[in-house]
Amino acid sequence: MEAQAHNQRDRRIDGLGDLRVLPDEILCSILERLTPRDAARVACVSSVMYILSNEEPLWMSLCLNGASGFLEYKGSWKKTALHNENLPDKYKEGHGQPLHFDGFNSLFLYRRLYRCRTTLDTFYTEGGNVERIKDISLKDFYNEYDVKKPVQRLKNFSSKAVLKIFPFCWFCFSVNN
Amino acid sequence: MAEEVSSQMNSLSISETNPSSSATISLVSGDDIVFKVEPTIAKEMETVQSFIDETDGKITTIPLPNISSHDLPYVIEYCEKSIAGKITKEFEAEFVKKLNNEEVKELFLAANYLNIKKLLDFLSQVIADRIANKSVEYVRRYFGIENDFTPEEEAKLREELAWTFTGVDPDDEDEN
Structure with a gap:
């Protein structure tokens, strides 16, 4: 579907399993229907799920879905969502460096990012x-x-x-x- | 289940004799079973409709190699309800009650292949409901996803996300 990078192994096959044939737009739409807690946990499933479940537009949707009244923005939508979950402080800001994975291309995610940034x-x-x-x-x-x-x-x-x-x-x- | 399919097929072939349906469309499942449907049903399936349009309506038998004769009746049923304007919360609840996890996944892939927006939308919600509060291992098994993290990466993630693991449903091997 999306162009592959040179010799890198494509992460989609392992990292998405049976879902690999689906357009990224649809994968994202499933995640948007989860609770913030479920969406956060999905990051542990595979590298590709980690990438998809850490997208800011996802967390913005999750924040707005669950918003009732006043919403205080905390520097990123994911942090804003985590602050709303009434977690112990150590979970609110996330730990250290995020993980990085190569071998995954998504024109959908890139276009969305580009339009916004x-x-x-x-x-x-x-x-x-x-x-x-x-x-x-x-x-x-x-x-x-x-x-x-x-x-x-x-x-x-x-x-x-x-x-x-x-x-x-x-x-x-x-x-x- | 074979009986159910053949009864579905009977009811579908009966509609063929209806004089108002001069040009029925034949959908051929991956396992070579023919389903006759009204052209209005085909319209709901973008992939099928564009095939018909491209051949100026000359071809009315459409092979759907990715869809089994088990799944196709469900798709047709949903499309029939949809054009009748009878998609209600009650219908959807009943519809989904009949489906096990594997069937939901197969139907979702079929809806994607046929490009049926409403069914995709509905099944996105069903899939989200079925993985809600489930373990990471459960989600991997459900979708056939490989754990491609290094042990260090996974340990780091599980520590950061420990709050999401409390109280998830225990895995049930006989889920399907």
Whole structure:
């Protein structure tokens, strides 16, 4: 499904078992339906499950699913969730270094991360190098722009309007002067 | 179970004689059993529908090598309810009661292969429910996942996540 890195062994086969044929989007949607405690424990299942169950968007969803009223952000969504679980202090911040695994590629996770974290420093909207397109489908956006370059679509820009066209995507909105 | 399948097939072939269904679609399971369904059912299955569209409707027999004749009736049943607008919480609860863990997993893979969004969505929740409060070993066994951590990595994780291990359900080998 996703491109493989050179000679590295692909972690998907062992690390996902029977679930390896599923798109990452669907794997993520299962994890989002777990409780924070179950989602955290899934990290011990395999390296790939560790990667998927440590994604910030997952923890943001889990926080918002369980939110009732005031939510105090603790520097990351995972920490925010852990603080909400009424744990002993030693579990709240996580220990030391996170684990790293190579041999796992996910275009889905990368695109989501890119959309949320990319810098727009080298792009200029006013008479610059950002294309303005009137109607763009989700498919065209994926194929032509996602992770490649920004695109300006809307005259009357609002987060609501963008979410209406791209309801299943993660975005980080920024408004330039 | 064989009886159940054949009775399902009978009820499905009866619909073939219905004059309103001039062009039924034949779905052929991996073990070569033919299921006749209404075109509206096929529409629910994106993979099948795009196959029909690509051949301009000329081909109405569609091989589904990844789906067994055991699972296909469940998929068809769900799609029938779905187009009838009769997917209720009660129906879903009854539907899922009939399925063991292995069947839930097989149906989930089938729903993914056929690209049936509603069924995928529903089964994502069922799978989440079935691994809720279960041990790490249970989840590995359920999905056929290899433990690919080094002993050091796993020990570190289990220590960090010790709070998630208290009170998980004891493993039951006869789960299926």
